[in-house]
Amino acid sequence: MNREIKIGNHIISENTPCFIVAEMSANHNMDYDRAVAIIRAAKEAGADAVKIQTYTADTITLNCDDDCFQITQQTLWDGTTLHKLYETAYTPWEWQGKLRDEALDMGLEFFSSPFDGSSVDFLEELGMPAYKVASFEITDIPLIRKIAKLGKPMILATGVARLSDIDLAVRTCREAGNENVILLKCTSAYPTPYEDVNLRTIPSMRETFACLTGLSDHTMGSAVAGAAVALGARMVEKHLTLSRADGGADSAFSMEPAEFKEMVDNIRKIEAALGSVTYELTPGQEREREHSRSLFVARDMKAGEVFTPENLRSVRPANGLHTMYYEEVLGKRITRDAGLGTPLRWELVDFRCESPE
Numbered sequence: 001m002n003r004e005i006k007i008g009n010h011i012i013s014e015n016t017p018c019f020i021v022a023e024m025s026a027n028h029n030m031d032y033d034r035a036v037a038i039i040r041a042a043k044e045a046g047a048d049a050v051k052i053q054t055y056t057a058d059t060i061t062l063n064c065d066d067d068c069f070q071i072t073q074q075t076l077w078d079g080t081t082l083h084k085l086y087e088t089a090y091t092p093w094e095w096q097g098k099l100r101d102e103a104l105d106m107g108l109e110f111f112s113s114p115f116d117g118s119s120v121d122f123l124e125e126l127g128m129p130a131y132k133v134a135s136f137e138i139t140d141i142p143l144i145r146k147i148a149k150l151g152k153p154m155i156l157a158t159g160v161a162r163l164s165d166i167d168l169a170v171r172t173c174r175e176a177g178n179e180n181v182i183l184l185k186c187t188s189a190y191p192t193p194y195e196d197v198n199l200r201t202i203p204s205m206r207e208t209f210a211c212l213t214g215l216s217d218h219t220m221g222s223a224v225a226g227a228a229v230a231l232g233a234r235m236v237e238k239h240l241t242l243s244r245a246d247g248g249a250d251s252a253f254s255m256e257p258a259e260f261k262e263m264v265d266n267i268r269k270i271e272a273a274l275g276s277v278t279y280e281l282t283p284g285q286e287r288e289r290e291h292s293r294s295l296f297v298a299r300d301m302k303a304g305e306v307f308t309p310e311n312l313r314s315v316r317p318a319n320g321l322h323t324m325y326y327e328e329v330l331g332k333r334i335t336r337d338a339g340l341g342t343p344l345r346w347e348l349v350d351f352r353c354e355s356p357e
Contacts, residue, residue, distance in 0.1 A: 001170075001211035002179045005153045007130045008109035010048055012153075012182065012212060012234050018267055019214075019235045022047040022260065026089035026249035027241035034242065035095060039103050041257040042240055046264035049109035051132060051237065052096065054119040057086040076190055076252055089249040097126050113137075120146055128152070135159030135188050135216070138169050148176035155235065156181060157216045158205075159188030170209050182235055183209060185228070186216035191253035197224055202231045218253050222263030229267050230274065238263065294320035295329065295344040303336045304350075312344070319343040 004013040012019045022042035028035035042050050061082040062069065071077045077085050091099075096112070103110035113132040114120045120143070123131070130153035137143055138161045147154060154173055158166055166183065173181050185202045197219060206213045214235030215228040225236045239254035255263065281289065298313040305311070307329050314323040320343035321329075333350040342348070 001174075001181050001209065003212060005180050005182060005212060007049070007111070007153050010109060014212070014232075014234065016234075017271055018229050018233060019049065020047050020264055020267065021049045021051050021235065021237040022240040023051050023216075023237050024091070025053055025239055025254075026091075027239065027251060027254055028091060029246065029248045030088070030092075032092075032095055032098075035091070035099055036102050037242055038240055039099065039106065039108065041242060042260070043106040043108055045240070045257050045261035046268075047108065047240075047260070049111065050099075050103050051110075052091050052099065052112045053115070053134070054091065054093065054096065054112045054123055055086065055115035056090050056093070057083045059116045059118055060086050060090075077249065085249065093122060096123075100126055114143070114147070116143065117146055120150075124150065130155065133157065133169070135161065135186050138165055141168065141172055144169050144172045145176055148173040148178040151178055151180070153180040153182065154178060155184060155214075157184045157186040159186035159216065166205070166209070170211070181209075182212045182214055184214045184216040184235065184237065185233075187218065190218050190250075191220050192218040194219060194224065199224065199228055199231055202228055202233055206232060220253065222255075222259065222266055225263050226266050226270050229270050236263075236267065290318050291316050292318045293323055294318045295323060295326060296320050297334075297338045297340060297342040297344060297348075300340055301334050301338050304333050307332050307334065307349075321345065 004011060010019055024035060024038050027038060039050050063083045065081055069081045069083065071080055071082060071085065100110045109129065111128050111130045111132065112123055113134045114123055115137060131147045132155040133144055133147065135157040138156055138158060156169055170181060183205050185199065185205065187196050189196060202213050202215065212234045214233045215225060216237045217225050225238060228236060238260065239250050240260050241248065241251050241254040241256065243256055244251045244254060293314050293316055296313060296315050297311060299311040301311055312329060314326060329344065329349055335348050335350045338348060
């Protein structure tokens with residue numbers, strides 16, 4: 001898999017800043033102006049991209065009330081059917097080209113998750129630079145194959161995927177000639193309990209599938225996102241709303257703008273702190289090293305006096321001999337008078353004779 005992937009004007013690689021995506025999902029609450037406001041909030045919070053979802057209730061499920069179409073999995077949406085939920089959560093297709101233009105005008109990347117072949121065709125007409133496959137669609141191999149053949153970057157969420165599902169999805173992309181795959185660690189629980197996240201899977205996925213990895217996060221707060229970046233996540237996606245109090249299908253586990261900005265700021269600090277593997281000291285550390293320990297005369301001494309633990313000590317600062325010579329100097333005689341606080345030098349140590357026992 002490619003380890004350098006371009007989405008719009010952004011390069012995603014092991015050596016570039018984490019690509020941060022604000023997921024709008026259903027947080028527009030069927031209000032176009034609110035959708036635009038979310039895009040603006042994403043820009044002001046420091047996101048690199050906004051992502052939407054492209055489906056209708058009829059393209060994602062069936063209008064059926066049978067038991068298997070009821071939501072009963074102890075989720076936020078229990079008590080309704082899949083079709084009824086998606087009727088209130090979808091992003092109207094007539095908005096999507098205008099929302100793309102709004103995002104691009106603000107300098108944000110803009111892409112979507114398609115949920116069937118018709119939505120892929122629609123999004124291609126809008127010129128999407130990348131596609132995300134949602135967690136519940138990672139088992140839709142015909143959909144993955146159709147997207148993969150376009151040759152554009154593919155972001156695969158793994159929220160309900162077994163290892164075999166991820167392997168099949170990645171192989172499908174490769175067989176279609178698409179090596180531009182990013183795998184997102186994801187837990188499909190809304191919100192996600194911290195103990196269910198298992199962030200250590202991120203470096204494992206990177207090694208197992210030889211691709212870039214990231215996080216699609218549904219936990220509350222930004223701690224998990226920051227930790228994911230420290231573990232090598234090159235993309236982080238979080239849901240963004242204007243206010244959780246406004247309600248909506250996804251509001252309960254979405255970030256508000258100030259929280260999103262704090263997450264972005266923390267990620268950038270973490271990236272700066274990660275730095276590179278080095279044992280070299282900074283100029284500041286070199287200056288501070290002057291206050292490390294070394295050997296000093298700890299009492300006034302006369303020429304010929306023997307060095308003992310009472311008159312020779314390892315103390316700060318670092319002006320004297322290295323402390324590794326402490327035992328070697330003990331029992332030797334001092335060559336001249338020296339006062340308290342004299343840094344030990346080799347010329348002060350007489351090695352010609354040992355002290356009498």
